[in-house]
Structure formats: structure tokens, C-alpha cells
Amino acid sequence: MFVQRQGLVVWLYSLKQAKMLRRFGNVHYVSKKLKYVVLYCNQDELEMIMEKINSFSFVKKVEPSYKPFLKMEFENAAPDKAKEYDYKMGI
DSSP states (O other): OOOOEEEEEEEESOGGGGGGGGGGSEEEEEETTTTEEEEEEEGGGHHHHHHHHHTSTTEEEEEEOOGGGSOOOOSSOOOOHHHHHHHHHTO
16 A cells, blocks of 8 residues: 655754654655755645644744656657767767
8 A cells, every 4th residue: 555645845943843843754854054854744644734833833834845746757858969979988
């Protein structure tokens, strides 16, 4: 059984409470410089989790990832002739 997951970007005022976000899903990345956390959670619980996280005082804003809704099949992807020549030479 495959569960659909989606990412959340949580912008914080301070990173002290970043560890607390682990109870909402899997923390994938924490940026110390820009003060944000990338969190993955189940797609069916996304709205509820966003509301809970947004209610905390240490959270600036919460943004969902749009990757599950993007089309990943590309059309007219013709290979570049110069790169094709380099690959044949073994560079």
C-alpha cells in the first residue's frame, strides 16, 4: 500500500523549536541560515497539519510543495548535438 506524501516548507522566527516539528511528519532538511524546515507528511492530512503548524507563535508561514501536481513528462526534449558528440568521444 503506497501512501501519497507531500512536502511542507515551514518558515520560522527561531530554530529552537524546529525539533518539535518532528511529530507532524519527517523532517527532511533544516536551513540554519534562512530559518526554514522542509517537512514531509501524508497528503490526506496536509490541510489539518498546515493549520496546526501555522497556529504556533514561532512560525512565520507554511507553504505546501506543488511537486505532486506538476507534470514530469517533457515533450520535444531533443538532445543537444554538441553534448551528443562529447558523449561519443568519452569526455
